[in-house]
Amino acid sequence: MRNERFAKAPPGEAAAAYWAKDTANQNVGALFQGADAALPHGARPPRRRYLALWFPFLPADRLRRQAGSAATNDGGKIANGDKNxxxxxxxxxxxxxxxxMRLVAVSPEALAAGLRPQMTLADARALAPALWVVPARPDLDDAFLTRLRDDFERFTPLLAIDPPHGLVLDITGCAHLAGGEAPMAARVRQRAHAAGLHVHCALAATPQAARALAxxxxxxxxxxxxxxxxxxxxATARLPxxxxxxxxxxxxxxxxxxxxxxxxxxDRDSVSLASRFGAAFPARLARITGAEDIRITPERPAPPCVIDRILPEPVAREEHxxxxxxxxxRDAAQRLEQAGQGGLRFTALFYRTDGVKRAVTVSVSQPTRDPALVGLLLRERLGALDDPLDPGFGFDQIRLCVGETAPLAAMQSGLPANILPATHILEAGQEDISRLxxxxxxxxxxxxxxxxxxxxxxxxxxxxxxxxxxLASAGVGWRDLAPEDPPARPxxxxxxxxxxxxxxxAPDGYPLRFRWRRMMHDVAAAEGPERLSPEWWRTLPAAAATPPDDAPADDAHPLRATRDYYRVEDREGRRFWLFRPGDAGATAARWFIHGLFP
Amino acid sequence: MENNIASCLTGTEPLDGGPSARPSPLPLRAGSDRRPHAARAGALARLKADLALRVAATPCGGADVDARQNHPPAKTGALFPPDQAAGASISRRDGHPAWLAPGALHDLFAGVADGPAAHGFATGHAIRIAAGRPVVWAFHDMAGRELGRPHGEGLADLGLDPDALLLVRARTVPELLGAAEEAARYNAVGVVIISAWGAAKAFDLTASRRLALVAARSGVAILAVRIAADPAPGAAWSRWTVRAAASRLLEGDAPGHPAFSVTLLRHRGGAAPATWILEWDRAQRTFREGASG
Structure with missing residues (x-):
């Protein structure tokens, strides 16, 4: 029923490609997103599946996590903390x-004591005299949710924050990798539990249905x-x-x-509902009941080539x-080679066991798929990080994304390039300057x-x-100067x-003395003026925007006015490029130094 | 020690009028040569005499000989004949950058107000030495703030093709030195210019030695322009101070071609300290002497 929509945006394949590593032997070629062309014409694409997560006690869970980590740092008092x-x-x-003062969020204990959000604090105190009151910090909650989103990116590339305190994961085409939808949902839930979070989750065919159910x-x-x-x-008919x-x-x-x-x-007539509750109401209802599907807007588009290493045991050592x-x-190089592509931007993502994600990106100017070269660049970048990569208790997943690709013809890989480490090649100096x-x-x-x-x-x-x-591009050429002329530009x-x-x-208009940076300069020689007018086709809109009687506009921007330039040499032999904005006839001429000559 | 001297000096061609052509006035130290080859021994003897002459000629005396041997210029290392060093004519040997050799580190010191002059002097040498190869200019952000950033048209007006220039901005001096060292490793690069601002602790003898070694290995010239820093000892092959000089005025009292007053403070090749007034000639890609009085 919604085939037109599906035909426009390829379903599932982006996500499926994301997991291509685990299924490498079956569809390496399907990695690049053109793979949806393989869908038989007219065939119904698979329905999308969304997993909605809701963290009902996110602020409380966040606070407890903080307290928990403080307790662990204290010397393993977790059991004690649990008792507390x-x-x-x-x-x-x-x-x-x-x-x-009203409650905006409560803990499970508070909920059990009959406290509800939107109560005033005074009412709450009357109900539960022993109350632990904490000011709400939505910014911290958001930051925590963002961290969760980064962490849950391990399940699917298409996911979005679903405010308040929720996430939506588009798991179309990803579920089979966990062994089906139920194990997938269980894994997601377990991950949230391990992070100390209360979670509600529901899986449905539209994001809104999943959200409502969760x-x-x-x-x-x-x-x-x-x-x-x-x-x-x-399923949704029973919802309130x-x-x-x-x-x-x-x-x-x-x-x-x-x-x-x-x-x-x-089952009511949508026209009467629309007239009573607004035009958006039937659409909202249709989305919740799964009759209409709109996509979530993922945090970022899935890159064309993604390879994962999911590690059964976390690794922390640098050499590993x-x-x-x-x-x-090496895997990426193989895949890029099969696609006839070279990478321009490589991102390595490190997922820590405690949910922290670090990303390190290097870019190259020429498309490449040389693993040694990219490895060298990545190592260089990792070495130059302001706060070094901290493995903590280890990384349990490492991902490589080739974010941007460009066609690169297959090349005979020379023997020396294969047997020599990249540093040797570079030190031999044969590489293009772009490598430097x-x-x-x-x-x-x-x-x-x-x-x-x-x-x-x-x-x-x-x-x-x-x-x-x-990004440098060859533009127009550089101007030529007659060989006998001295430099005209600083x-x-x-x-x-x-x-x-x-x-x-002086009679010619330039100053005979001037003070710059608390130093007095006596002008010994000068040449000028060279008049440069502003580019009227650029300044026109700006001039139109300022009222015509707004005289200080020129004062604020000496570069916006017509300028008279002088090359000036002082008695010490230092050469300056002075200019005076505005008309020569102006009474109080102001002078500026725009450049320095050797 | 002797082998060291031999290996570093045998590569240099004897300069016309240089002391190496003269008979050695000093006796050879006995037993110093362990090599059996007579030809080598002869060459060594000449070189030692040469060295002794230079030690005597330089004001620093002989205490510095050991340090001097450590950083030879790569292959075209210019040994300054004393008569030339006296300042008679430095552009006589046209086409040879007699004072800033490739494959070595050169320190150019300048005061705050003479930064542009030092950069102009370095750019002139970069044009001569690089001869079309890329030039890497590692730029301290502080220098960019104080002097303004390098201007493409101004570089083109000096004769350096801006397309052949790679500018590297560095926030700190250690970053600056690291970038310069990295760039100097590539012998596809012609010249590396370093612009450092202020008396940086990081730019110490160790850093200077590192750069000198890298330059000697790759054959890339490193010109370290140090603005607002006092001349300090280092491992550089030559050490200069650069100041702006009044130019030869053109008709109508217009300022002329870039002119510099450069002072040689120290030269490992043995040239005597002296001061020259130089003018950059873009057409000939060379420095001419004596812009003004």
Whole structure:
């Protein structure tokens, strides 16, 4: 029924490709996303499957995790901590809402004591005198949820945060890798439990159905609630109308009308519902009941080539990590070669057992699939990290993503290149200079390795731009100067011109003395003026934006005005590039240094 | 020790008018040569005499001989004949960068206000030495802030093709030195220019030695421009201070070609300290002497 939608965006394949490593022998070729073309024309693509997770006590769980880790650091008092938990006072998170301190989140104990979110703190204290009150920290909760999302990326690349306190995982095409949907859901749930989280999870055909089931059924609490394919309508019909998450007023209207469950409204005429509750209402209902599917927006598009090493035992030693990386790079090289591609950006992702993820990215200027070279760059980058890669208790998964690829013809791999480590090749100096740029960029960051690009402008600040060496492109050529002429442009150019204090104007208009950086310079020789007008086709919109009587606009931006440049030499032999913005006739001329000549 | 001297000096061609062509005025130290080959022994004797001459000629005296032998320039190491070092004519041997040899580290010191001059001097040498090969300019962020960033058109006006230039920005001096060392390892690179700002503790003798060794191995010239730093001993093959000099004015009192006042402080090849006024000639890609009085 929704075939047109599916035909546009390939279902499942991105996610399936993500796991291609585990199924390497069956579909290495299906790695690149063109694989959906293999779908027989007109065949119904598989339905999508979404796993919704809801952490009902996320703030409380976060706090307990913190306390737990503090206790472990204290010397293994976990058991003690557990005991404390039994008799722990009800924990509530409060924030000022509408002029009163109200509860915004509660712990399971508080819930058992009858405390509910949106109660005022005073009411809560009346109910439970021994109360542990903590100010709510939504920012920390969000950060924690982001960390969870990064960690759950191990299950599928297509996942999104589902506020508040939830995640949605698109597990289409991934479930078989865990042995089916039920084991997959169980694994996800177990992972959340291991992190000390209460979790509700439900699996359904639309993100909204899964979300509603996870949040509004008790069954989702005890075990993953899995809706069989095609069973969405029946499963969601039992939900209370609160699952529609309408505004309070509309919710009350439904209640007053005696419509308590979705079953009561599911069969009603959508036109009358739309007229009563707004145009969005039937669509919302259709999505919850699985009649209509819209995709989640994943955190990032799945890269074209992803290879995983899932480790039964966490590794922490550097040499093991390096060996794993080398293996991943070899696999990637093989796969890229089969696809006739070379990688431009390589990302290594390290998943720690405690859920922390680190990503390290290197870029190269020429497409490559040489494992030794990329390995070298990655090692370089890892060595240059500001806070080094900390394995903690070990990594249990390492992933390599080739984020950007470009066609690279198959090449005869020379024997020396194969038997010599990459460092030797590089030290022999036969490599292109771009390799040096890559290595320096891996060490210092891509924005630190620059090339000068001509831009064909008469304005000095626009004539040559500095761009990262990787992105540098040959523009127009550099201008030529007659051989007998001295340099007309300075060797150093200030990004923002430096104001100088000029005095004793000469008849030609330039100052005879000027003070710059608390030093007085006596002008011995000068040449000028060279008048440079702003590029009117650029400044026009800016000028139009400022009111015409706004005189200080020129003052604020000396580079926006017409400028008269002078090459000036002082008695010490230092040469400057001075300019005066605005018209020569202006009474109070201001002077700036724009550059320095050798 | 003698083998060391021999291996580092036999590669140099005798310069015309240089002392190596003269008969040795000093006797050979007995027993110093363990090599049986007569030809080598002869060469060694000449070289030793040569060395002794230079030690006598330099004001630092003989105490420094050992340090001097450690960092020979690679193959075209320029030994300065004393008469040339006296400053008669340094551009006489045209086409040979007599004072900044490739395959070695050269320190150029400059005051705060003379940074552009030092960079201009280094750029001129980079153009000469690189001869079309890429030039890597490792730039301390501090220098970029104080002097402005290198300008493509200005470089082109000096004669350096900006397309052949790779600029590397470094936040700290250790980063700067690391990047420069990395770049100097590639012998596809012609010249590495380092612009460091201030008297950095990281730019010590060890760092200087490292750079000198890398340069000697790869044959890449490293020009370390050190602005706002006092001249300090290091492992550089030559050490200079660079100041701006008044240019020869063109007609209409227009400032002329870039002019520099350079002072040689120390030269491991034995050249005597002296000061020259030089003018950069873009057309000939060379420095001409005596811009002004």
């Amino acid at each position: 938990r039994q008799g722990a006072p009800p924990l509530v998170f409060v924030a000022p809402v509408r002029g009163a 949040r509004f059924t008790l069954a989702a609490r005890e075990a993953p609630l899995i809706v069989p394919e095609g069973g969405d309508r029946a 109308v609160a699952a529609l998450e309408l505004s309070e007023g509309r919710h009350r209207t439904l209640q007053r009308a005696g419509l308590k469950r979705l079953a009561d409204i599911i 990590v390096e060996a794993l990386l080398a293996g991943l790079l 740029a890559d290595r320096l960029a891996a060490r210092l960051g891509p924005e630190a390795v620059l090339k000068l690009c001509p831009r064909g402008s008469h304005l000095p600040e626009r004539a040559a731009v500095l761009r990262p060496a990787r 060797l150093h150019l200030f990004r923002t011109p430096q104001p100088v204090e000029a005095m004793d104007a």
